[in-house]
Amino acid sequence: MNTSSHLKKATQRSFGYQWTQFADMVEANREHFLTYIDPIAPSFFKGKRGLDAACGFGRHLYYAREFGAQMVGIDFSDAIRAAKAILMKRTGAFLVKGDVYNLPFRYETFDFVYCIGALHHFPDPEAGFQSLLPCLKKGGAVFIWVYSKERRGLNAMLEAVRSVTTTLPLGLLKQVCWILAVIDYLFFIYPYKSLAPWLRRIGINLWAPPRVRSYAKFPFRVCYADWFDRLAAPVRFYYDEKDLEGWASRAGLEKVHISPTGAYGYRLLGYKPL
Helix, strand or coil: CCHHHHHHHHHHHHHHHHHHHCCCCCCHHHHHHHHHHCCCCHHHCCCCEEEEECCCCCHHHHHHHHCCCEEEEEECCCHHHHHHHHHCCCCCEEEEECCHHHCCCCCCCEEEEEEECCHHHCCCHHHHHHHCCCCEEEEEEEEEEEEECCCHHHHHHHHHHHHHHCCCCHHHHHHHHHHHHHHHHHHHHHHHHHHHHHHHHCCCCCCCCHHHHHHCCCCHHHHHHHHHHHHHCCCCCCECHHHHHHHHHHHCCEEEEEEEECCCEEEEEEECCC
């Protein structure tokens, strides 16, 4: 088995396990979806047909459908089972188990295609991005979100830790991540979550790192899932604006818009030429 095939198999196993263990729909997911796709607004989706590539357990597809799009989600892992459970009562939402590198759709099927938080885990992320374009209609939109290079020091430390954690059995790693999430939540997130609203009432804004402010909007299970995500995924790639400009140029996209989401990620929006 070559390196690419090995990584695909390991990624399939990791995310299939992750999203059948942590398929939690919470209201804050809606705000995150809108952050990932900005400047796309909810009104964009109505009446369109879209593809959620590498849809995981369907959290983004859920809101795209809510905003009025007819949606298809594709994922090559067992996460598709979790997505089915979440979306089974949603009309206009369809699921396919398949490989993004070899999409089983006719040319120019979709009005828009997106891939949020997944391409950076592919063995060849840009090839995955390019594979989305044939099934996109002329004039259609493609939007993605990938990890940022901005936190180079933290990224390097994380990769050093991951060189160990990605070798652990997934069940054991889940237990390790529970311990890390408990420490994170009890000593950082929960104190901020408890104190910040009370202090605001007396005119004091409590400072906290962006990640702490973000996780304060979510229950503990999301923090737990994210620890597993960052330590279990077999591979993670990181990008900046220049990298994504290259992707868009080589894909021949028009009206390209690239922007950061803090220090954590980058969004790309572009349109297929008419």
